[in-house]
Amino acid sequence: MATSCRCSRELSKLFTTIRSLRWNQLALCSERNIHTTAASSKNIRSGQPKISIRQDKPLTYEESQYPHFIGVTKTWNSWNTSTLHEEGRSSETAVEDIFIRKFMVGTWPQMLMSEVIIKRRQNLVVIAAIINQKIMARQMYFLKGYTEEMLSYILKCPIRLEIQTVKDKKDVIFKYI
Structure with a gap:
């Protein structure tokens, strides 16, 4: 009889502590708290080129920027508004x-010195690139017209090419790593 009385007292104490814990949890849940912390562990290794042993790997300005600098010192490679809310x-x-x-890449073989930048303005698509001066000016103008006409026919919107030329790959190299 003494053991059952002691067990019932312990059970009643347990139930009262559980009830008080539940009330405390409910009181904590009913408050609206926001906890913010700074991002302390950014992933800064992805997207960075590896340093070579002899430090003879050439990088352009865009390649030398770290990925978390996009929008600060490095721009996006595609400019469009299709990623906004409610846009199709x-x-x-x-x-x-x-x-x-x-x-x-297929039309200008081994002549692209940088990445292709695509800007969309309403219905117009502007393509910017840096091209090597391997070919004569007449052939370059032909390739420019061919690219604009074929892409405008395929994509069914006007295309404009903005091409800058450089004589050598060394002209676009920003640093060696």
Whole structure:
């Protein structure tokens, strides 16, 4: 009889502590608290080129910038508004950008010195690139017209190419790592 009385007292104490804990948890949950901390562990290794042993790997200005500097010292490679809220065609725009880049690499073989920058302004698509001066000016103008006409026919919107030329790859090298 003494053990059952002691067990019932312990059970009643346990239930009262559980009830008090529940009330405390409910009181904590009913308050709206925001906890913010600074990002202490950024992933800064992804997207960075590896340093070579002899430090003879050339980098352009855009390649030498770290990924977390996008929007500060480095710009986006595609400028469009399809990723805004309630905007359509985001997947089509991404596929078209990939197609434009592959078309440029195939049309201008071994002449692209930098990445292809694509800017979309309303219906106009502006493509910017730095090209090597391997070919004569007449051939370069032909390739420019060919690229604009073919892409405008395929994408069904006006295309404008902004090309800058350099004589040598050394002209676009920013630093060696």
